[in-house]
Amino acid sequence: MSFFMEIAEEDIRRERNRARELRKSAWWKNRIAQGFCHYCGGTFKPSELTLDHIVPVARGGRSSKGNCVPACKECNNKKKNLLPMEWEEYLENLRRDDS
Numbered sequence: 001m002s003f004f005m006e007i008a009e010e011d012i013r014r015e016r017n018r019a020r021e022l023r024k025s026a027w028w029k030n031r032i033a034q035g036f037c038h039y040c041g042g043t044f045k046p047s048e049l050t051l052d053h054i055v056p057v058a059r060g061g062r063s064s065k066g067n068c069v070p071a072c073k074e075c076n077n078k079k080k081n082l083l084p085m086e087w088e089e090y091l092e093n094l095r096r097d098d099s
């Protein structure tokens with residue numbers, strides 16, 4: 001295992017731990033209480049919203065307030081299953097539906 005890989009794994013572990021802490025914070029409880037999915041803009045119960053990293057932790061994203069948003073299960077699943085390009089297209093389509 002290379003030196004750089006060890007650093008990356010350590011970063012990922014740290015950011016995942018931070019996300020766990022962030023989920024317990026008043027800031028996060030307030031975000032999900034508002035009930036909006038960051039991506040599709042739909043309204044959901046707080047229990048239906050999950051914490052999503054805009055830039056995934058595995059790709060170097062941080063568990064910062066700017067990178068963590070509430071996402072409904074559908075958007076979350078789509079983001080997980082789609083390629084980054086396909087996910088961009090999905091977001092484009094959502095924006096188009098709004099106008």
Ligand SMILES: [Zn+2]
Nearest residue numbers: 037040072075
């Ligand atoms: Zn959504």
